[in-house]
Amino acid sequence: MPEHNRARQCAVDAFKAIVGDRWVIDEPAALVPYECDALFHLCERPMAVVLPADEDEVCQVLRYCAQHRIAVTPRGAGTSLSGGATPVSGSVVLGLNRLRAVTVLAAAGQALAGPGVRNVAVSEHAQPHGLFFAPDPSSQSACTIGGNVAENAGGVHCVKYGLTVNNLLGVRMVDGAGQVLDLGSAALDTPGFDFLSLLTGSEGLLGLITEARLRLLPVPSKIRVLLGFFSTPRDTCNAVTAIIGAGIVPAGLEIMDNASLIAADSYSPGLKLRTDAGGALLCELDGQAAEIAAWTEQIQVIFRQHGLLELRQADEQHERLELWAARKNILPALLRTARDVYVADCVVPRRLLGEVLDRINQMAAEAAIEVVQSFHAGDGNLHSVLRYDSRNQGEEARAMALADRIMALALEAGGSISGEHGIGTEKLHGMCWQFGAHELEVFAQIRTLFDPHSILNPGKAIPTLHRCAELGGMHIHVGQMAHPDLPRF
Numbered sequence: 001m002p003e004h005n006r007a008r009q010c011a012v013d014a015f016k017a018i019v020g021d022r023w024v025i026d027e028p029a030a031l032v033p034y035e036c037d038a039l040f041h042l043c044e045r046p047m048a049v050v051l052p053a054d055e056d057e058v059c060q061v062l063r064y065c066a067q068h069r070i071a072v073t074p075r076g077a078g079t080s081l082s083g084g085a086t087p088v089s090g091s092v093v094l095g096l097n098r099l100r101a102v103t104v105l106a107a108a109g110q111a112l113a114g115p116g117v118r119n120v121a122v123s124e125h126a127q128p129h130g131l132f133f134a135p136d137p138s139s140q141s142a143c144t145i146g147g148n149v150a151e152n153a154g155g156v157h158c159v160k161y162g163l164t165v166n167n168l169l170g171v172r173m174v175d176g177a178g179q180v181l182d183l184g185s186a187a188l189d190t191p192g193f194d195f196l197s198l199l200t201g202s203e204g205l206l207g208l209i210t211e212a213r214l215r216l217l218p219v220p221s222k223i224r225v226l227l228g229f230f231s232t233p234r235d236t237c238n239a240v241t242a243i244i245g246a247g248i249v250p251a252g253l254e255i256m257d258n259a260s261l262i263a264a265d266s267y268s269p270g271l272k273l274r275t276d277a278g279g280a281l282l283c284e285l286d287g288q289a290a291e292i293a294a295w296t297e298q299i300q301v302i303f304r305q306h307g308l309l310e311l312r313q314a315d316e317q318h319e320r321l322e323l324w325a326a327r328k329n330i331l332p333a334l335l336r337t338a339r340d341v342y343v344a345d346c347v348v349p350r351r352l353l354g355e356v357l358d359r360i361n362q363m364a365a366e367a368a369i370e371v372v373q374s375f376h377a378g379d380g381n382l383h384s385v386l387r388y389d390s391r392n393q394g395e396e397a398r399a400m401a402l403a404d405r406i407m408a409l410a411l412e413a414g415g416s417i418s419g420e421h422g423i424g425t426e427k428l429h430g431m432c433w434q435f436g437a438h439e440l441e442v443f444a445q446i447r448t449l450f451d452p453h454s455i456l457n458p459g460k461a462i463p464t465l466h467r468c469a470e471l472g473g474m475h476i477h478v479g480q481m482a483h484p485d486l487p488r489f
Contacts, residue, residue: 008047011070015050015092018060023098025049034075034093039083039426046073046087051095055172055180055210058094062208062455063178065092071458074204076115076147079139081343082424084151084203088459096146099210104129108186109216110169115146115209119153122214131216134161137420138328146209152201154420156252156327157284159378161217163420165200170213173199175206176451186213198446203422204457206450220286223251224296225320227312228303229277233257233361233373235307236279237354240377242302243283244350248295252284253378257357260330260374260385267333271326277309281377282327284320330374331385339389340396344403348415350380356413360384360406367402369395381419382410408433428463 016024025031026048035043047070052058065072071091078085087093099114102122106129113122119140122133136155137143143153149171154163161167170184184196199206230236236255243250256264257279265273274280283299285292296313303311314320334341348356357373364371364386372385384406390396407417407430417423417430431440443462448454 007068011064011068011092012048014064015048015061018064019050019052019057023051023053025051034078034087034095037075037078037080037083037085039081039086039424042083042086042425044087044089044091046091046093049075049093049095051098053098055099055174058096058099058174058208058210059178059180061092061094061178062174062176065455066177066453069453070455072208072455073457074146074150074208076144076150077118077139077142079143080147080151080422080424081345082418082422082426084422084424084457084460085147086425091458094208096208096210097144099146104131104216106131106216109218110186111214111216113145113212113214115144115149115212117145119143119145119148122216126216127219129216130219132219133214134158134167134217135164145212145214149200149209149212150202150204151420151422154376154379154381156254156376158376159253160249160251160286165197167215168196168200168212169215170196171199171209172211173207173209176453176456180210181207184213201422203424203461205447205461207456220251222289222292223284223286223315223320224292225314225323226281226283226285226296226299227314227323227326228281228283229274229309229311230279230281230303231307231309232278233357234354236281237357237377239281239302239306240353241351242306243299244378246298246302248285248298250283250295250378251286252282253376254282254327255353255373255375255377256280256282256327256330257373259370259372260334261326263333263337263372264326264329267329267336268325271322273326274310280326282323327374330372334372334385334387338387339391340387340399342386342388342399342403343421344382344384344386344406345419345421346382346384346407346410346415346417347419348380348382348410348413350377352413353377353380353382356382356409359409363402363405363409367398367405369399369402371402376419379419380415382406383419404429423461425460428461431461431463 012026034049035045073087073091073093075085075093075095097116100116101114102125103112104125137153148164152164173181261273262275314323370387375383386399388395388399
């Protein structure tokens with residue numbers, strides 16, 4: 001038996017001794033689902049998949065991998081759009097789905113959740129106590145708390161309630177040496193460095209979460225959704241700026257351009273969307289009835305000042321869900337009608353949204369690539385969806401060049417190369433645009449403190465300096481997106 005096969009078998013045997021034969025996957029056919037995440041054009045078959053049951057087993061597996069220098073790819077639900085859970089050759093995928101205990105501490109307004117707990121399940125457990133967990137990424141029915149912490153997930157309500165880091169009080173984690181760290185606490189503040197914020201959004205490079213202490217909030221007494229249709233995208237964006245400038249902080253602010261309205265209307269014609277509108281703004285308000293009524297009056301004035309064509313209002317839950325469907329159905333609609341799709345996720349200052357959209361449309365016309373816009377306007381998180389046909393010579397190259405131009409434009413505007421989708425493998429080259437060599441070296445040094453042998457999720461998030469020209473991207477080739485009806489952004 002070749003030496004590498006012998007080492008592989010020894011590792012598999014060791015993992016089985018730790019977690020049990022049933023929880024180690026090493027048959028080639030059974031490994032296929034773990035070759036990629038939602039960035040599925042990049043695939044690599046791992047050596048094995050290990051599914052520990054508790055923190056102790058996580059520690060044992062990581063200690064073995066550290067001792068034998070085996071790369072570890074953490075995985076939750078695999079919904080990452082940036083390649084964050086894509087294995088590297090010879091690595092072990094460490095899936096944390098079995099760690100899914102939930103304890104609601106209602107009196108404290110907190111919950112303890114394992115990394116394998118689905119995001120939406122936290123609010124389902126908290127709802128009988130009149131509480132909910134605020135971060136709500138569009139994939140919340142599938143994505144898990146461990147992945148939410150790793151990616152610092154946000155969602156449509158982050159404009160008011162913040163990202164995962166703003167709703168996370170503490171974690172238990174296992175570092176790259178297999179040691180347990182307990183970060184944060186149930187108290188309002190703790191002494192020492194804020195390692196909890198450092199960990200959140202680190203994409204599995206610093207450690208694996210085994211338990212998260214989450215902040216729960218009271219369910220609002222009233223919720224109202226407004227859907228306004230406007231003449232132009234610039235008018236739609238300017239309405240967002242005016243709402244925030246008036247001191248109103250909606251729970252959600254989502255923009256859809258004309259192309260996305262047409263796509264959503266074709267997918268769900270019963271919504272009867274205004275496909276003649278240049279853009280639409282979905283605004284959710286929550287709080288007390290009196291303040292919502294006052295905000296609604298202010299927003300109606302603002303909308304009329306910015307070219308309002310039509311305003312719809314929903315107070316009952318089923319009516320609100322109908323209006324939200326206009327936003328949620330856009331990606332499934334695009335997947336139904338486009339040959340290939342690329343989603344460019346970046347952030348720009350909210351006040352520059354209209355200007356940036358105009359420039360993206362101009363660049364798209366120059367590249368002869370269709371771009372559809374549907375995004376989280378409240379925090380300036382753009383999702384430019386590029387539609388193209390890779391069968392046409394040169395079209396994919398033009399689309400990828402356009403995606404890079406959009407990312408560069410975000411930086412030029414004072415924004416960031418990524419919003420909620422993370423860096424993963426997709427935007428390693430963009431990290432070299434946003435950060436200098438010294439900053440990247442500091443990132444690498446911090447990583448070494450938590451992972452001295454660099455076994456945790458190698459090749460993600462932090463590029464080595466000699467790889468700063470590396471390219472990547474979130475492609476969706478026709479027929480290849482698993483669960484195409486699952487909302488993604």
